[in-house]
Structures are given as structure tokens and as C-alpha cells.
Amino acid sequence: MTKTTGTPPAVSFTGAVRTYGALRAIDGVDLEIATGETVALLGRNGAGKSTTISLLLGLNEPDEGTVELFGGPPERAVRAGRVGAMLQEARAVPRVTVRELVAFVAGRYPAPLPVARALELAGIADLAGRRVDRLSGGQTQRVRFAVALAGDPSLLVLDEPTAALDVEARHVFWTSMRAYARRGHTVLFSTHYLEEADAHADRIVVIDRGRVVADGTGEQLRRAAGGNLVSVDLAGRGTEGLGLLPGVRSVEVRGDRALLRTDDSDATVVALARLGAIRGLEVTPASLDDAFLALTAPETETV
Numbered sequence: 001m002t003k004t005t006g007t008p009p010a011v012s013f014t015g016a017v018r019t020y021g022a023l024r025a026i027d028g029v030d031l032e033i034a035t036g037e038t039v040a041l042l043g044r045n046g047a048g049k050s051t052t053i054s055l056l057l058g059l060n061e062p063d064e065g066t067v068e069l070f071g072g073p074p075e076r077a078v079r080a081g082r083v084g085a086m087l088q089e090a091r092a093v094p095r096v097t098v099r100e101l102v103a104f105v106a107g108r109y110p111a112p113l114p115v116a117r118a119l120e121l122a123g124i125a126d127l128a129g130r131r132v133d134r135l136s137g138g139q140t141q142r143v144r145f146a147v148a149l150a151g152d153p154s155l156l157v158l159d160e161p162t163a164a165l166d167v168e169a170r171h172v173f174w175t176s177m178r179a180y181a182r183r184g185h186t187v188l189f190s191t192h193y194l195e196e197a198d199a200h201a202d203r204i205v206v207i208d209r210g211r212v213v214a215d216g217t218g219e220q221l222r223r224a225a226g227g228n229l230v231s232v233d234l235a236g237r238g239t240e241g242l243g244l245l246p247g248v249r250s251v252e253v254r255g256d257r258a259l260l261r262t263d264d265s266d267a268t269v270v271a272l273a274r275l276g277a278i279r280g281l282e283v284t285p286a287s288l289d290d291a292f293l294a295l296t297a298p299e300t301e302t303v
Contacts (some may be wrong), residue, residue: 008071010035010155010186011056015065018051025051027210028065033188033203035070035154038181040197041190043207044296049190052207053159056188057085069155077155081109084153086144088160092133099128102146109151121180122146123172137164145173149180156180158189162196174200194288204288208296218288225249225291228265231257232272233280245271250294261286261294 011033018026026048033039043049054060055067058074069077077083093101102119106112119125122145127135132143141164148156158177162170178200181187191197197204198218206214206221214221234256242251247264257280262268265283272278286294 007035008068009033010037010070011188012068012071013052013055013065014067016055016062016067017064018055018060019063024210026055026062029207029210029212031205031212031215033186035186036181036184038177038187038200038202039189040201040204041188041207042194042197042204042292043190047296048207048210050159051210053085053087053157053188053190057083057157081111081151082154083157084148084151084155085157086148086159086161088163090144092135092140094131094133096132097129098124098132098135098143098146101132101143102150105147106150109153111152112150113152115150118146118149121149121176123169123176138166138169141165142169142173145176153185155186155188158187160191161189162191162193170196194292198288206292206295214291214295221291221295222286222288223263225261225286225294227286228262229282229284229286229290230260230262230265230268230272231280231282231284232260232278234258235279241275252297261290 009032011031013029013031016026016029017024029052041049041052055062056069056074058078067074070082099115099119103115106115106118116125119128122142124139124142124146127139132140135143145161148158162173165173174196177187203216204218204221205212214224216224239251239253239258242248242258242260245260246267247262248268249261249263252259260268269278269281269283272281
């Protein structure tokens with residue numbers, strides 16, 4: 001990561017609200033992304049990720065609050081060619097080759113990447129002469145990445161970039177993305193692959209019900225949701241009192257087992273032993289999946 005100090009943040013949301021009828025898709029989001037950061041945006045379907053991206057790109061405006069890119073309105077940054085986007089919803093252009101499409105998009109920017117370089121970064125140099133509308137889903141996804149890179153944008157916005165990619169293609173993609181980010185570019189990507197967020201982002205921002213519920217590194221999110229998991233068989237007994245044990249943040253029931261998220265697993269286990277409730281005891285570090293589920297779980301799921 002290469003942060004640039006003394007300049008406005010690449011992305012700034014201040015009290016941003018966006019409503020659709022009675023639905024508050026974005027509900028008071030405050031978020032800053034420094035120039036040079038790579039940030040992952042996580043959230044369940046319907047959590048507000050797509051609305052956040054649409055506001056960021058100037059496709060919609062907030063009903064309340066502000067959204068800025070590089071200290072100004074998003075549309076100004078977009079018009080200046082400072083933003084490249086790879087969105088999920090895009091149709092293949094008929095009867096044009098990959099090279100022709102990327103060259104056309106590059107020509108709309110003031111200082112684009114050489115077309116050959118954009119194709120190389122996206123891992124599709126061998127597809128340059130192929131028609132876009134005759135590619136597989138994974139190949140089309142990589143063409144979208146090349147299109148997003150074509151203008152050499154300062155900010156790259158990637159919406160589920162590895163969808164439809166196989167394991168090898170995903171590896172190639174992230175290698176290319178990291179190389180691009182190392183040049184001082186800012187990257188924001190959304191993903192359903194939590195391991196990708198953990199491995200490739202400087203920060204992870206979790207959105208739920210239109211609000212930012214967590215913002216930090218993968219390790220910070222794991223600690224925020226409870227650093228360890230202690231699970232025991234309930235053996236027919238209830239969960240009464242388990243939430244009051246030392247270190248316990250929350251208690252979840254899965255089948256006939258109680259899952260305790262705890263900041264102090266040693267103290268929790270000692271307390272369980274005193275209760276005589278240690279049948280089938282397991283202690284494991286919380287994974288990012290566990291942290292995500294804890295951070296986005298409805299209140300009724302914990303006791």
C-alpha cells in the first residue's frame with residue numbers, strides 16, 4: 001500500500017443517505033479511503049454495497065450528506081478520467097474484438113494505458129483478436145477488467161471482480177490488481193469471497209442494513225467479533241447463564257451445540273468447567289467468516 005499524505009482522500013462519504021421509497025438503502029454512511037489504499041467492501045445481498053458504489057461513481061446522488069472523490073463531486077472525477085469501474089451488469093458489445101473495445105475505451109481518457117499493457121495486466125493478451133460476444137463468462141469478466149484499466153485511472157472500482165473466474169484466473173487477477181495498486185492507485189472492490197478480502201485489502205469495510213458496522217483489517221474484525229470461539233455440547237440443557245461467563249460476547253446455538261464468541265477463551269473454559277458444561281469442548285480462533293456472520297447477524301440470533 002502507498003498512501004499519499006497532504007491530499008484530499010480519494011473517497012469520502014459524510015452522512016450519506018440514499019432512499020428508495022420507504023427503504024433507506026444507505027443510512028448515514030461515513031467512510032474515507034486514502035489515496036493509495038486498497039479497500040474491500042463486504043456485505044450481504046441487499047446490505048447496501050451496490051448503492052454505495054452507485055453513489056461513489058455518481059450514478060446516483062445522496063438524498064442527504066455528501067459523497068466526494070478527490071475532494072470534489074464524483075461526476076467531475078469521472079469526467080476527468082480519474083475513475084475506472086468494473087461493474088457486474090454489462091453486456092458484451094457485438095461484432096468487435098477485445099483489442100478494438102479496449103482501444104475505444106482508452107481513447108476516451110486523457111492519459112490512457114497503452115492498449116497492449118491493459119490487455120497484459122488483465123491477462124487477456126492472447127484474446128486480443130477474439131470477438132467480445134463470443135467469449136466465455138470468465139473471459140468476458142477479464143475483458144471488463146481490461147476496460148476498467150484502460151484509462152489508467154487513479155481510482156479503480158471493482159464490483160465482484162472474480163465472479164465467474166476459475167481458481168487460476170482468480171490468482172492471475174489478484175496478481176494484476178496488486179501490481180496496479182503498488183503504483184499508488186486506489187482500489188475499492190466488493191466481493192463475496194471473504195478470503196480474498198482478507199488476503200488482498202489493506203482494510204475491510206462491512207456494510208449491513210445500509211450502515212458501516214465494521215472497518216479495519218481482517219485481524220481487527222476478527223477481534224471485534226470475538227477473538228476465539230468456544231463450543232460445547234448442550235446435552236439437552238439451555239443456554240441460560242452462558243452469556244454471562246467471563247470473556248463471552250455472544251452465544252449462538254447451532255443444532256445441539258452452543259457457540260460462544262469470547263475475548264478470553266481461557267477464562268471462559270474455566271468457568272464452563274465449574275458449571276460442569278464441557279462436553280465436546282472445542283476452542284478455535286474466529287475466522288473472518290465467523291466475524292462477518294457475527295457482525296451482520298440479526299439481533300435475534302444472539303442471546
